[in-house]
Amino acid sequence: MKFVDEFRDPIAARHLIQKIRATAQQPWVLMEVCGGQTHSLLRHGIDSELAGTVELIHGPGCPVCVTGIRVIDRAQELAFRPNVILASFGDMLRVPGTGGSLLSAKSRGARVLTVYSPEDAVQYAARNPAQQIVFFAVGFETTAPATALAVLHAQKLGLSNFSLLAAHVRVLPAMELLMASPDNRVQAFLAAGHVCSITGWHQYQDFADRFGVPVVVTGFEPVDLLQGILECVTQLESGRAEVKNCYGRSVAETGNVVAQAIVDRVYEIDDRDWRGFGTITNGGYRLRQEFHEFDAERRFFADRHASQTVADARRVYLQNGDQSGTAASPPFSQPFASAEQRCKAGEVLSGRLKPCDCPEYGTNCTPDAPLGSPMVSSEGACAAYFRYRGLSVIRGIQ
Amino acid sequence: MMDPVPSWARTCPVPIDEQSERISLAHGEGARLSRRLIAERILPRFASPDATHFQDAATVTTVGCRLAICTDSHTVSPMFFPGGDLGSLAVFGTVNDLAVAGSHPRWLTLSLIIEEGLPISVLERILDSVSEAARQCRVRIVAGDTKVVPRGAADGLYLNTSGVGELIDPVPPGPCAIRVGDQILVSGPVGQHGIAVLSVREGYFFDSAPLSDSGSVIEQVVALRDSVGPHIRAMRDATRGGVSAVLHEWATECQQSFVLSESAVPLTEAVRGACELLGLDPLYVASEGMIVVAVDPEYASEAVCALRSVKGCEQAAVIGEVTTRGICPVSIRRVLGTPQPLDEPSGAPLPRIC
Amino acid sequence: MCLGVPGQVVEWIDRDPLFGRALIEFGGIRRECPMACVPEAEAGDYVLVHAGIAITRIDEQQARQTLKDLASIAADQDDHETSQESER
Ligand code: SF4
Numbered sequence: 001m002k003f004v005d006e007f008r009d010p011i012a013a014r015h016l017i018q019k020i021r022a023t024a025q026q027p028w029v030l031m032e033v034c035g036g037q038t039h040s041l042l043r044h045g046i047d048s049e050l051a052g053t054v055e056l057i058h059g060p061g062c063p064v065c066v067t068g069i070r071v072i073d074r075a076q077e078l079a080f081r082p083n084v085i086l087a088s089f090g091d092m093l094r095v096p097g098t099g100g101s102l103l104s105a106k107s108r109g110a111r112v113l114t115v116y117s118p119e120d121a122v123q124y125a126a127r128n129p130a131q132q133i134v135f136f137a138v139g140f141e142t143t144a145p146a147t148a149l150a151v152l153h154a155q156k157l158g159l160s161n162f163s164l165l166a167a168h169v170r171v172l173p174a175m176e177l178l179m180a181s182p183d184n185r186v187q188a189f190l191a192a193g194h195v196c197s198i199t200g201w202h203q204y205q206d207f208a209d210r211f212g213v214p215v216v217v218t219g220f221e222p223v224d225l226l227q228g229i230l231e232c233v234t235q236l237e238s239g240r241a242e243v244k245n246c247y248g249r250s251v252a253e254t255g256n257v258v259a260q261a262i263v264d265r266v267y268e269i270d271d272r273d274w275r276g277f278g279t280i281t282n283g284g285y286r287l288r289q290e291f292h293e294f295d296a297e298r299r300f301f302a303d304r305h306a307s308q309t310v311a312d313a314r315r316v317y318l319q320n321g322d323q324s325g326t327a328a329s330p331p332f333s334q335p336f337a338s339a340e341q342r343c344k345a346g347e348v349l350s351g352r353l354k355p356c357d358c359p360e361y362g363t364n365c366t367p368d369a370p371l372g373s374p375m376v377s378s379e380g381a382c383a384a385y386f387r388y389r390g391l392s393v394i395r396g397i398q
Numbered sequence: 399m400m401d402p403v404p405s406w407a408r409t410c411p412v413p414i415d416e417q418s419e420r421i422s423l424a425h426g427e428g429a430r431l432s433r434r435l436i437a438e439r440i441l442p443r444f445a446s447p448d449a450t451h452f453q454d455a456a457t458v459t460t461v462g463c464r465l466a467i468c469t470d471s472h473t474v475s476p477m478f479f480p481g482g483d484l485g486s487l488a489v490f491g492t493v494n495d496l497a498v499a500g501s502h503p504r505w506l507t508l509s510l511i512i513e514e515g516l517p518i519s520v521l522e523r524i525l526d527s528v529s530e531a532a533r534q535c536r537v538r539i540v541a542g543d544t545k546v547v548p549r550g551a552a553d554g555l556y557l558n559t560s561g562v563g564e565l566i567d568p569v570p571p572g573p574c575a576i577r578v579g580d581q582i583l584v585s586g587p588v589g590q591h592g593i594a595v596l597s598v599r600e601g602y603f604f605d606s607a608p609l610s611d612s613g614s615v616i617e618q619v620v621a622l623r624d625s626v627g628p629h630i631r632a633m634r635d636a637t638r639g640g641v642s643a644v645l646h647e648w649a650t651e652c653q654q655s656f657v658l659s660e661s662a663v664p665l666t667e668a669v670r671g672a673c674e675l676l677g678l679d680p681l682y683v684a685s686e687g688m689i690v691v692a693v694d695p696e697y698a699s700e701a702v703c704a705l706r707s708v709k710g711c712e713q714a715a716v717i718g719e720v721t722t723r724g725i726c727p728v729s730i731r732r733v734l735g736t737p738q739p740l741d742e743p744s745g746a747p748l749p750r751i752c
Numbered sequence: 753m754c755l756g757v758p759g760q761v762v763e764w765i766d767r768d769p770l771f772g773r774a775l776i777e778f779g780g781i782r783r784e785c786p787m788a789c790v791p792e793a794e795a796g797d798y799v800l801v802h803a804g805i806a807i808t809r810i811d812e813q814q815a816r817q818t819l820k821d822l823a824s825i826a827a828d829q830d831d832h833e834t835s836q837e838s839e840r
Contacts (some may be wrong), residue, residue, distance in 0.1 A: 001674065001779050003758040003798055003810055006819060008733045015826040017734075022832070035752045036754050045738045062752055089803070090748030103745075116602055116676060116749050117804020119786055123601075139751060139803070142754040145789050146803040153771060153786075194754035197800060197808040220756070222733045223822065230825075248814035250756070250800050256808050259789035262770075368744060597781070608781060671779025675801070677755045751755055751803045 003249065007221030013044075016226035021053050024233045029055045029185050031178070031351060033171060034140075034192030035062025035380070036220050042384045044222045046229075054229060057185070057351035058381035060174050060277065061192050063138045063167075064091045065349065065373040065380050068273030071167045072097035075136045078165065078300060079110035085128075086165075087113045087121035088136040094376050101376075118150035125154065125162040134296045138167045142194040144285060145259040148266035151287070151294050163296040168285040169272055171195050172203060177280060178350050179211040185351050188214040188232035190225070193247040198263070200255025204243045212241045219247040266291055275373055276345035343372030348381050355385040362386065409476040409598050410520055418517040426512070426546025436544060439522055443529040444508075444539040456540035458505055460564060466501035468492060469560035477524070477554055479595045481609035482686070485527030488557035490614050490686060491637070493535045497619045498633040498689055500570050501563030503535060508542040509558040514549045524555060535614045537561070566623065570630045573692070576652035580631055581698035582718040583691040585618045585711045586611065587664045588641055589683030592747070593672045602676065602749075608668035613687035617708045622691065625704035629694035636690050639743040640682045641717075642728060644690045646742045649727035657737050658718035658730040676749035681730075681740065683747060692720065756802040758810055759785075761795050776801060 032038055038058040041047050047056045060066050076097050079086035086102070093103045093114065106112045115121050118135055125133035137147040147164060154162040171192060178184055191204060196217045204215040214235040218228030228246045235242060245251055263285070272284025287295045342360055347353035355361050355374065365371035367383045374382040407414060424431045472488040482490075489506065496503040508528060512521065532539055594610035596602065615635055622630060634644045641663075645656045658681075665673075665680055673680045687710070693701045698716050705714035718730075729737035759776035765784060766773045772787045776799065786805040793799050799806040 001671065001758070002760070003815060004674065006815075010733050010735060012822045012826060013733055015829045016822075018829055019825055034754060036756075039752075043738060044732050044734050045736045046734065049734055049736060064752060089751045091750045091752055093748055114600065114748060116600065116751075119804055120601065140754060142756070142807065143751060143803050145807060146786075146805045149770075149786055149788055149805060156771065192754065194756045194800070194802060194807070197756070227818070227822070246818075248818060249811050250808055252808075252811075256789055258791060259807060262788060367741075602783065667780025669780070671759075671777075671781040674757045675759075675778050675781070675783070 007223040013222050020230050024053045028236050029187045030232050031057040031059045031186040032190040033059040033061040040220050060349040064095055066274045067138050067167050068275050076105045078134050079112050084132045085111045085113050086134050087115050090114045095373050118147045122150050122153050125159050132161050135164050137164045140171050140195050141198045144168050144263045148262050151266050163294050163299050165296040166287055173280050173283045190218040190228045191215050193219040196251040198256050198259050200253055201245050202253050208241055208243045214241045215243045217245045217247050217251050276349050345372045345374050348374055355382040409478045412519045412523050414517050421512050421516045423514050423546050443525050464565040466496050466499045466563045466565055468495045471558040473556050479598050480607045482612035483527050485524035486531035487612050488559045489531035492559040492561040494615045494635040496561045496563035497616045498635055501565045503537045503563040505540045505562045506537050507560045508539050510544045511556040512546050513552040513554050516554055568627045573632045573648040573651040575631045576692045578720050578722050579695050580692050580720040581695050581716045583716050585705050585714045586688040587666045587713055589669045589680035591686040592683035593669050611687035615689050621704045621708050626697040626701045629697040631692040633689050633691050636685045638684050642681045642740055643743050645728045653723050655721045655724045656728045657721050660730055660732045662715055662717045664713035664715050678747045682743045756800045758798050759801050761793050761797050763795050
């Protein structure tokens with residue numbers, strides 16, 4: 001495939017690794033912001049290849065890991081309502097909320113539809129007028145145009161049975177929060193390439209100046225990643241802190257202005273809860289007033305105080321019995337709240353704690369039975385570590 | 399379940415209208431209707447000297463050989479997918495299980511669990527497909543059963559097939575015989591069935607849904623047996639969980655590890671593109687017409703040649719080898735060439751955006 | 753976050769500025785994708801698709817530049833190695 005295979009060239013990758021090793025005079029600490037980058041780094045073993053040369057901290061850029069628990073609970077509650085179908089990206093299905101994951105909710109009768117694109121959910125709503133389709137809109141700036149477009153399309157089609165549970169997050173405020181924290185260890189950032197495809201890289205100029213930290217816009221293929229790492233190391237060694245675009249084929253300085261306009265038409269910037277981080281100022285998007293009719297929170301939770309959600313749902317459920325007529329089992333299994341406290345996701349995602357230093361890691365928390373969200377998706381920092389550890393032992397044996 | 403249109407109807411090529419004759423509970427109650435359903439719609443399709451009366455038990459004649467027996471229940475949503483349907487899948491699935499065990503598949507039984515309301519024309523189409531697939535594999539359907547369950551208790555139609563095959567020497571000893579150095583082969587491009595089903599079920603690709611590889615692996619097994627028979631350790635069809643699931647299972651049984659090479663794994667362009675787009679790893683995606691083979695290293699290239707002579711297996715290849723047991727049962731060399739762990743598949747592959 | 757895959761525009765299906773769609777090819781498969789974010793893309797161009805929509809047009813010239821930079825790094829590296837070897 002064009003624009004993929006060229007950037008997976010093993011020989012180019014080898015050369016870059018040698019060059020990085022030759023350039024780095026001390027072990028620099030870099031953070032790759034995006035979960036997709038984490039995924040690729042681990043899939044190809046780049047982090048272990050560079051062990052001792054650079055340390056890569058897996059950043060908070062996995063929407064699956066940072067989506068707030070309250071909104072996950074709401075999604076789950078909606079999925080149990082009669083006539084509601086919750087449409088979600090596959091990524092969110094395994095993430096634990098207060099009462100387990102959407103996947104486990106599904107097995108208990110919740111109606112969850114996995115879609116690849118928000119547009120698919122709009123089409124589904126158009127075909128099924130008797131059902132309320134709620135799209136669980138998670139993701140960073142990259143994903144916001146797709147969900148914004150879905151709202152505009154639903155509006156154009158006059159769909160009264162489509163709404164959005166908006167949980168989009170913005171990446172720059174989180175990076176600022178990390179840099180401002182007193183125990184920050186990050187010395188340079190690999191900025192998330194596809195976020196920048198939308199936002200452009202000019203937004204990092206001020207950030208890089210203010211914190212004196214190199215920000216290198218980086219793609220996702222092994223060669224892209226190595227190039228980004230090399231640029232970070234080169235800057236750090238020469239004492240520079242600049243914004244550099246190493247992903248020119250997909251990122252322009254000002255980003256995609258057409259896409260920005262679409263996002264801006266539908267969303268406005270808002271504070272948002274980040275799992276493990278708390279509320280981040282300007283850390284997300286919410287629907288603009290003209291689109292409130294598509295806001296699932298308003299449509300379904302208008303009368304409700306936020307903190308009552310789960311308890312209410314359980315009570316309503318127990319009163320009404322199971323709508324589907326199958327065996328009655330409560331939709332919310334053992335409350336999970338203590339797990340949320342035991343999980344050290346915030347410290348892990350900000351690079352202050354290595355996953356393997358978390359007391360739950362590998363014992364009470366494994367990819368098959370995750371305690372916290374970083375253990376869930378393959379790009380979650382803890383899940384990633386879990387796999388890597390296995391390998392290092394293998395190497396020992398060989 | 400949630401769509402007003404039942405899942406089986408969405409991709410069904412048979413025209414269905416309100417007037418279509420449908421299965422009712424009475425069809426399953428053992429009275430006249432059910433006798434007629436069997437006599438008129440089912441039996442004629444499976445005319446065989448052993449099954450003229452479809453008695454409760456069939457009798458078959460063998461000439462004193464060892465037998466392989468297996469059973470498998472089949473459900474696929476949607477019932478019709480590009481390159482196949484539930485009917486042929488139910489035959490190939492069981493036939494393939496028999497074949498990779500080292501046997502020559504001979505007889506099948508067929509159980510139908512029908513949801514009330516299924517149009518009879520759809521049932522007939524599936525039955526035609528069962529009979530055509532059985533003819534292709536030269537197996538006979540010798541006994542059967544029909545049950546009708548109330549609407550909502552099943553998704554259209556479930557099939558169970560049990561099969562009996564005659565073992566033919568040399569019978570592969572199985573995964574316990576796998577040794578360090580053995581080569582791992584696949585007989586063709588991986589993941590085609592899973593991608594075909596996923597793309598129509600979820601409507602991912604409108605224009606050119608890739609075809610499933612659903613088919614019999616008998617010829618592949620025969621070609622291997624004839625060329626390198628005594629040197630085959632184990633064979634398996636890579637269905638649910640794909641190649642990764644097979645190797646993880648073998649790793650547990652033989653207590654060795656497997657190291658694959660990503661660049662050697664044959665893929666069709668369609669599966670490659672779909673997997674990139676949906677964020678899936680083809681090694682976790684199901685096939686229904688290709689096998690994974692562990693073979694003595696000295697005979698690996700001969701085995702590849704033998705496989706490549708079979709139609710549809712031109713891309714057969716060695717994709718990895720067996721190494722001494724490490725912590726990580728299956729790993730894979732990707733771009734950088736250092737082995738990275740290949741996890742055990744957990745649940746069905748979910749498309750991801752991140 | 754943000755799995756993005758490059759695909760080639762086969763043909764436009766609908767040129768609506770907001771709800772326009774085009775057929776995009778990824779390896780051996782095709783899918784219709786909303787094109788609102790890349791109105792300038794033409795048949796033959798490559799676009800980056802995320803969550804089912806085209807989010808940006810891929811700049812071929814930039815891609816070539818990147819590959820050229822890589823080649824020069826590789827050449828440097830080779831020189832470096834040969835010089836090290838000749839020193840030995
Ligand atoms: S190992 Fe589990 S509990 Fe510990 S930080 Fe990671 S996800 Fe949370």
